[in-house]
Amino acid sequence: xxxxxxxxxxxxxxxxxxxxxxxxxxxxxxxxxxxxxxxxxxxxxxxxxxxxxxxxxxxxxxxxxxxxxxxxxxxxxxxxxxxxxxxxxxxxxxxxxxxxxxxxxxxxxxxxxxxxxxxxxxxxxxxxxxxxxxxxxxxxxxxxxxxxxxxxxxxxxxxxxxxxxxxxxxxxxxxxxxxxxxxxxxxxxxxxxxxxxxxxxxxxxxxxxxxxxxxxxxxxxxxxxxxxxxxxxxxxxxxxxxxxxxxxxxxxxxxxxxxxxxxxxxxxxxxxxxxxxxxxxxxxxxxxxxxxxxxxxxxxxxxxxxxxxxxxxxxx
Numbered sequence: 001x002x003x004x005x006x007x008x009x010x011x012x013x014x015x016x017x018x019x020x021x022x023x024x025x026x027x028x029x030x031x032x033x034x035x036x037x038x039x040x041x042x043x044x045x046x047x048x049x050x051x052x053x054x055x056x057x058x059x060x061x062x063x064x065x066x067x068x069x070x071x072x073x074x075x076x077x078x079x080x081x082x083x084x085x086x087x088x089x090x091x092x093x094x095x096x097x098x099x100x101x102x103x104x105x106x107x108x109x110x111x112x113x114x115x116x117x118x119x120x121x122x123x124x125x126x127x128x129x130x131x132x133x134x135x136x137x138x139x140x141x142x143x144x145x146x147x148x149x150x151x152x153x154x155x156x157x158x159x160x161x162x163x164x165x166x167x168x169x170x171x172x173x174x175x176x177x178x179x180x181x182x183x184x185x186x187x188x189x190x191x192x193x194x195x196x197x198x199x200x201x202x203x204x205x206x207x208x209x210x211x212x213x214x215x216x217x218x219x220x221x222x223x224x225x226x227x228x229x230x231x232x233x234x235x236x237x238x239x240x241x242x243x244x245x246x247x248x249x250x251x252x253x254x255x256x257x258x259x260x261x262x263x264x265x266x267x268x269x270x271x272x273x274x275x276x277x278x279x280x281x282x283x284x285x286x287x288x289x290x291x292x293x294x295x296x297x298x299x300x301x302x303x304x305x306x307x308x309x310x311x312x313x314x315x316x
Contacts, residue, residue: 127269
């Protein structure tokens with residue numbers, strides 16, 4: 001009887017405990033709490049944000065566009081050059097130049113000539129059975145700016161302009177620190193097959209009172225009348241371009257109106273192609289020297305030289 005009563009008491013106690021557990025709410029995990037809060041938040045805002053939510057879905061937030069620079073086709077990269085180069089005048093840009101024409105630029109003298117007297121003084125053929133020194137040192141301004149440096153700088157500027165117009169350019173020397181080449185070797189470079197013309201670039205060293213440029217053509221006809229006629233046309237084109245825009249006048253001390261035919265220049269005597277020889281100002285004259293020593297002045301001169309060459313090429 002006692003055992004039965006004890007069993008009854010224990011059963012009653014267990015039943016009460018079980019009822020209490022059933023009545024208590026089950027614990028909620030962190031995940032289920034967050035999900036519930038999210039669901040509740042969405043539900044509570046659904047009615048107030050209905051139309052706005054639809055608009056947001058229809059019009060997504062704009063995406064930033066790439067900058068115009070990033071999408072622009074990059075400009076072509078030009079060949080490196082040591083000095084800024086301006087294009088020639090608009091009149092020369094209108095000239096139609098046959099693609100691939102070859103011009104030889106002959107910058108006179110060289111920077112190493114003065115230290116190599118024996119090499120440059122040896123005698124070489126100069127045309128018409130004559131001989132002369134391989135090369136010379138050239139002249140300079142009263143302040144010491146050398147002709148060889150002027151010739152080289154102007155030639156590089158002319159080369160850059162011509163190449164930009166599709167003209168193939170050969171130079172008779174590759175730097176301003178070498179020796180020569182001799183005048184007969186320079187002529188051989190110009191006489192290569194496919195060369196349209198040779199333009200020798202120099203400056204003069206006359207008494208300081210005189211100023212201006214002059215252009216030389218051969219006073220004889222070393223390769224017959226046809227080449228002589230083409231050389232004359234080239235000389236006229238160079239003269240006119242220098243007169244228009246080089247910043248220099250025609251020579252006041254030599255020649256006639258900027259023309260000075262000569263018979264003693266090996267580069268002209270030995271040429272088998274059209275050729276001309278430029279004396280671009282008197283380096284001993286203060287006014288001319290100011291143009292020759294100024295980068296802007298040399299650029300004007302180079303533009304004029306390139307314009308003359310392009311004009312002559314366009315005629316052919």
